[in-house]
Amino acid sequence: MPSQAPTATHEVTNQVPPLENYNLFECDSALSAAVEREGAGWHRAALSRDGAMLGEPATLALAGAANRHEPELFTFSPRGERIDALEFHPSWHQLLTLLRREGLHALPFEQPQPGAMPARCAGYFLHAQLESGSLCPLTMTFASIPVLQREPALYATLRDKLLSREHDPRDLPLGAKRSMMVGMGMTEKQGGSDVRSNQTRAFATSASPGRGTEYRLVGHKWFFSAPQCDAHLVLARTDTQEGLSCFYVPRFAPDGTKNAVQIQRLKDKLGNRSNASSEVEFLDAYGVMIGDEGRGVPTIIEMANYTRLDCVIGSAALMRAALVQAIHHARHRAAFGKRLVEQPLMQNVLADLALESEAATVLFMRLARAFDADPATASPEDRAWRRIVTPAAKFWVCKRALEFTGEAMEVWGGNGYVEEGPMARFYREAPVNSIWEGSGNVMCLDVLRGIERDPEGAQALLASWLADAQDHAALRAALERLAATLAAAPDTREALARRIAQQLVLAAQGVLLLRHASATIADAFIATRLADSPCGRVYGTLPGTFDHAAIVARAFQA
Template sequence: MLFSSPDDEVTVRYMPQGDFVTHRVTNQPPALADFDALACDPALTSTITDAELLERLHDIGRRTGSAQAREHGRLANENPPVLHTHDRWGNRVDEVEFHPSWHWLMGQAVELGLHAAPWSPDAGPGAHLARAAGFYLWSQAESGHGCPISMTYASIPALRHSPELAERFEPGLRSRTYDFGLREPGTKAGLLAGMSMTEKQGGSDVRANTTTATPLADGSYELVGHKWFTSAPMNDLFLTLAQAPGGLTCFVLPRVLPDGSRNPIRLQRLKDKLGNKANASSEIEYAGAIGWRVGEEGRGVPTIIEMVSMTRLDCVIGSASTVRAALTEAAHHVAHRSAFGSRLAGTPLMSAVVADLALESEAATRLAMRLARAVDAGERSLLRLALPVSKYYVCKRCPIAVAEALECLGGNGYVEESGLPRLYRDAPLNSIWEGSGNVTALDALRAMAKEPSTVDALLAEIDLAAGADARLDAGVADLRKELADPHPARARRLAELAALCLQGSLLLREAPNEVSDAFLATRFGAEATRTFGTLPRGLGTTALVERVTPV
């Protein structure tokens, strides 16, 4: 029919709504929900040899891929935490309010034991590997809540430097009950720990610390100072560094004191971060806060060093998890989307890009799990060098890989609803946390200088694949030259080469031939690629893509 405006200047043709076809949706992938995140991850499944553990991990994989978990991850980030410094009557409360989805995610992680299971007295062999695999899978649902989970995991070995404090707090830290809220630790069903080390004038240089700790008659200390970054401020305990009479010392501070009063730990503000929005990161003041010494006075850094190692391990695992989450989104999209008459996954160039992302993911995952096995085996010399170089390289590659995965979705990937922008904002975090790139690379040089056995342990691990492939052998020869003449200006090159050689060795020993061959062809030698998808001629990509595509 025709519709005329009152002044008859405009005539519009009106069609009954049933005749419109513009809102018919075609050529869009189905919702990615209710899938098993482990089922499409051969890098992880082939690493796990215990059938019972594998079944438990499939349960985590199904939880991760559930529509419920994915929705909670979205909501927790779209509704970030809110700081309340005072109540309505003007009393200081220093509390952070979280969205219910945050609490749901935290409850799942604690129930699964991702915060402390390896430290339980009944933890069997391979407990750190089991926990690493679970943390890797579950972090794909939402990575921000992994921060307090990781802090709690890392706090226990530090607390054990003071057995009486470990006896007091460890049972609550190991509990699988998530019990949110500020109450005296001894009255709670479960505890979580945070970390408060850096200050604005020092950053990674924790020895520039200006917080003071004054001994009190009862054996406790009174702390006064300002901390620039404090992870997870609503946790129950914090490990912190302060200057005691004997030098830089580690302390544990509860949010609530034994008499039930609030410890004067003032939350000044929450940081407005690039990503990691669901998690609260704060700036705090110790206004005469009470703490107890962990380890000896003046031995603060050695006391926390194992905590730093555990959190660096989680940085590697977390970055591998983020790369895998982005790969899953990209592989799912191209499996269902068509362009120019062809399914995207079947086009040579898109197949090359996703296959290359799959190689990156597999190498990162296998390296992360190898580091976890080293923790189980007590391979201290290997970890002392392999851990910083792995953190350097895997975390640096994460933002690049996520950006490429986002681009696989085209404009859809740039839209918040796709979930890729959240992954992209989260991707740089692990490279900064626990020592940014320069700090971590230089730490590798310090490890070599102080403990030459670390070099022997690293090369022994890499040399398990010696002679299996000329490309890796050439890369290892370059690495040996760097190790023989380390220099601060070359620290990044050394870290990159070491991590790549570790990955190449692991893939040659553990992965299918088509995976290891493609990785070595793209990461070593004259044809080493500079952007994802620029593969040498003759590499098959279809099988590499199909093995990582979610069902």
């Protein structure tokens, strides 16, 4: 009688358990310290509670589900009626429920007090480590509030629904809903970032047109973010002005019918797949002018400044999420006779990633404090952090996230390249923040504009940094190189815009780490990002004399 073939071919060993049941806030020393330092200590208990919830297996599972089950567009009803309805997986709505419950869409406006912006940004950072697509409508809603506040009559009708901590997913006229979300639509086919080439037209419906009055819009938008939102802020041209004006365009017209904004299709995107992005046409759509006629770009740029800050935070969060996954993997995976985290070269890679992540964290939290200040009374230095450093940070941190997530994925090896784990999703998400709300070149040119328009703020910023660097030769030399680059001839300054932005943000990070981090962290960052040229370097090239293990241990306190 033949022997029975064995049914078990091998024993599963040396596979890493999933990272779960950990507190995203309490294990992050850099964030915890920054919350206290930037005036948000009063929100610490809420952040700790939220951090624990975000690390639970059931919460973590929402991210994967929302990205596997992408939103669907139903253009017509079974009877042939135009409905432009969007259907999302329940996980998407659960994520938005969690975000709104923590007030991340409106906290500084709902609870105005010192430290409110850093408190909100710290919470946003925690949620951004879980899932990126659900952040888009939340960010735009948050950024729309200061713009809408400039139209008191309109804002009074929207305030309670904007600030509500309840997520209401129903596609109904606003009067029937308990809360609302606001999106934005700026770019058109022919222009992209050059919104001044927009062709959409707005026609007044009253004898006294202007801000606060009704218009009808005809045209298109090439990227219309989150078309399921209850309203969008868009740019269009009127007949009486050469410039663009800003308009509030609701999903439903005042008579309760669906507004004449037709969704042509949803974008098939590389990442950010849980979120719906679309192309639309305005077919005599109802809208209300926001701000002064012909001043649409400055009006909506205020919104963009807030969304750019969230791009920095979102990229820093992707870096943090990828880092803790890489460290967790290295602590459990063995190769060549010992755990990965014990191997000197892997320690170097993880320590280098940890430096980058902490530098991004202290940077966005300092920016948050600058946004906390009243622009009318802010110091020149705070003005410069907000107006000059924000676009530089958006350029640099978002760029670094691409290489960072790829390096962290490599720590996982082949397991990182498959979609069952989070690393592939992090990698696909990484490019969007670098592109959205102004690509790298747009940000760098905006840095130059900020310096030119506020030389007093730029000088105050550099003076403050130089004062910190007096006893640190490498940082002082880097700041002197930055000053020399800024003094370049005007005809070459635009070509040097990326170099200027890079030098500026690295100096900012170096100063912040020198002020607030341990000497081990600050010295290692300055020596490898400012004393050496960052151009062409790869992660894992720290000098062998640094205490790599100590840096890794600080980064993720398991």
